Amino acid sequence: MKKTFDINRFWQVLKYTIVSEKKSIITAAVAFLAAFLAIQLFACFTIFDISHGLGPGATFAGMMVCNVIMGVMMLYYASGILGNARTSQQRVTALMLPASNVEKFLARLIYCCILMPVLIFAAAYAATGLRVLLEMIAGHDDITKGFSLILGGGMEEMAKTLVFSTFFDISQTCFNFSIFVLGGVFFHQRPFVWTTVTVVAGSILLSTLLYYIGVMIGEDNLQDFFHHFKGMTFETFDLIMSIIFTALTILNIWLSYWLYRRLQVVQHKWFNV
Secondary structure (H helix, E strand, O other), X not given: OOOOOOHHHHHHHHHHHHHHOHHHHHHHHHHHHHHHHHHHHHHHXXXXXXXXXXXXXXXXXXXXXXXXHHHHXXXXXXXXXXXXXXXXXXXXXXXXXXXXHHHHHHHHXXXXXXXXXXXXXXXXXXXXXXXXXXXXXXXOOOOOOOOHHHHOOOHHHHHHHOOXXXXXXXXXXXXXXXXXXXXXXXXXXXXXXXXXXXXXXXHHHHHHHHHHHHHHHOHHHXXXXXXXXXXXXXXXXXXXXXXXXXXXXXXXXXXXXXXXXXXXXXXXXXXXX
């Protein structure tokens, strides 16, 4: 069997991945639809004003809760890159698949970071549509649809004024996904929990380190340093940060694949190395 990438073999592996996860996909779709609909109905239908509804405020609150859940669950699925290889029997099956490592890795990456987020978005839109329909049937006279809030609530307005805003948002999102993909390949048990703990701990340590570096450098020297960037536009800053996030995303994905290639039947007790 060739160890290089073969498109026909890749499609077979991707199809196998989706079919093998069919039960999980259907369960997740129903669960997310029910959860998003329940949250929105709870926000918009209340015993205090059941005839007219609460209007935009309640809709915004319900949609923001849905957005938080969507973000957390997307990262959760990104950390499930080895969700099909947690036990020894599953790892044997994964290792014995007639495909190269890159094909198997890309198939899992597409399933975890593209298919499941799309499913979550679809469930959110479907729940919002059902909620709007139920509000119309109930006779609410102030219905805020909230479809745009699923995409971040106001980010589209920012994109109209900032040239690189969309690129920045996409690169930052991909970077966040890549961190949890790397954590999903590295950690043996509860990858989402341990990746979250690592990110929080790393952020605290980095912030503390930068603070003490700033103290050592001195306030005057820092002001002189940042003075050189005084004329930088926000669009330029967005572009630089987007390039940095993109480079870090590529690095994380490469490290994830490097670790994935070293997947063994008998793994370390705590880490997949």
